[in-house]
Amino acid sequence: MTCEEVIAHLSSYLDHEMDAALAAEMQEHIAQCRNCRVVLDTTQRLIVLLHDEGRHIIPMGERSALFDRLQQAFLNRPPASDSNTTV
């Protein structure tokens, strides 16, 4: 699985709406990929924050805007020094 796939599936993963096999693949990638761990961590924290504000359901529009921003930030990140893979 690539970083892009992980980011694309992040929403379903966090909602536990994901195929167990796919979730296992994601966990495997995240365990080895610092970038994806940071993105996952940040997203989880944001969701918890939104929950704490009493907004138990994040509106879909807001959610996709959030994931859009994360995806953009992720794709525009400077290349990782420890990786030679082309994205």
Ligand SMILES: [Zn+2]
């Ligand atoms: Zn990754």
